[in-house]
Amino acid sequence: MSRVQTLTVAVAGVALLAPSASSAAESVHLRPPRAEARREAAGPAAAARPTALAHVAAPHRARIGPVARDGAREVLTPGTGPDGSATERPGAPGPGGSGTPDTATSDATASGAATTTGTATPVPTDSGPSPSGSEPSAPATPAPVTAADLLARVSGCTSVSKGRYRKDRGRAATVPVCGTREAVYWKADMDIDCDGRPGRHCNAATDPNFSSSTAFAQSDGRALSSEKLPYVVVPAPSSVWDYREHGVRGGSVAAVVYRDRVSYAVVGDTGPADIIGEASYAAAKSLGIDPDPRSGGTPSGVTYIVFKDSRVAPLEDREAAETEGERLAREFVDSAD
Numbered sequence: 001m002s003r004v005q006t007l008t009v010a011v012a013g014v015a016l017l018a019p020s021a022s023s024a025a026e027s028v029h030l031r032p033p034r035a036e037a038r039r040e041a042a043g044p045a046a047a048a049r050p051t052a053l054a055h056v057a058a059p060h061r062a063r064i065g066p067v068a069r070d071g072a073r074e075v076l077t078p079g080t081g082p083d084g085s086a087t088e089r090p091g092a093p094g095p096g097g098s099g100t101p102d103t104a105t106s107d108a109t110a111s112g113a114a115t116t117t118g119t120a121t122p123v124p125t126d127s128g129p130s131p132s133g134s135e136p137s138a139p140a141t142p143a144p145v146t147a148a149d150l151l152a153r154v155s156g157c158t159s160v161s162k163g164r165y166r167k168d169r170g171r172a173a174t175v176p177v178c179g180t181r182e183a184v185y186w187k188a189d190m191d192i193d194c195d196g197r198p199g200r201h202c203n204a205a206t207d208p209n210f211s212s213s214t215a216f217a218q219s220d221g222r223a224l225s226s227e228k229l230p231y232v233v234v235p236a237p238s239s240v241w242d243y244r245e246h247g248v249r250g251g252s253v254a255a256v257v258y259r260d261r262v263s264y265a266v267v268g269d270t271g272p273a274d275i276i277g278e279a280s281y282a283a284a285k286s287l288g289i290d291p292d293p294r295s296g297g298t299p300s301g302v303t304y305i306v307f308k309d310s311r312v313a314p315l316e317d318r319e320a321a322e323t324e325g326e327r328l329a330r331e332f333v334d335s336a337d
Helices: 003-017 021-030 034-042 052-057 103-116 147-153 281-286 318-334
Strands: 076-080 086-090 183-193 231-235 253-258 261-271 278-280 298-307
Touching: 147 253, 147 261, 147 298, 147 318, 183 281, 231 281, 231 298, 253 318, 261 278, 261 281, 261 318, 278 281, 298 318
Parallel strands: 183 278, 231 261
Antiparallel strands: 076 086, 183 298, 231 278, 253 261, 253 298
16 A cells, blocks of 8 residues: 555544534533532532533433432422522532432521521520510519508507597597507697798797707707608607506607608607697698698698607607608508508
């Protein structure tokens, strides 16, 4: 065979063995190398790969259903169609190239699906705040003691005095001193005691019976101020009743009730041994009673309750008297003899 014939046969053999360019390109698109598919699925490029690539890779396949070719169920994730409606699409292939997504991808997809449907309501715990962010409610504070509460508690009378007292001079003695385990009390009128340190409303010019002293003094030794301090007057010790034998002394806490009002005071002065029903200018004013020493006061309807073995120190501390009075009144109302 000549040299030309030999060259011709060799060229023809090479042409028969080599695939066409178009077939090679189609092969590349239809069957990407398995190693390259694994790298794309595992790396960030997998998420960015055009969706159309799947159709180019397998143009002869129908639309992918919920079950893979090998029988394993694929995880479908919510997506959005061209018209804005929700669609389903299979999850990204796992590291092995199968249609089953790996665990990390499934967890992330499930989390993303939950947040698109709305904010989940946090589950309350015993140690944390409530779902609304508010702190646990504090225990309710007891309501203040009312006039009705106290009047109901002293509706009866067990007399602790050996006789009765007058409301004013020349009047019949009709008022007993009653007692319980916690307190002594009486129901009478209210005369205005303006005695003590002189002031604008309480002095010799405004009160014909004015006295610049009181039976009990404040912490600095001076007389009490009737204008500033609510105090009540107890009868001087006598055979009828001696307040000292019943846990009462200067500075004892008292609750004074008139109509629907309650005022807390201290025992601050003593009066005539046979008359009962008297309180300071400030006490009358706090109850809405006219405090004028000449024309003020009220002829009836006042209840005086003095709590046994109680005391405010210093005696002139009005705020302390109110605080302690409220506490003792609550105990008195809640107790039962």
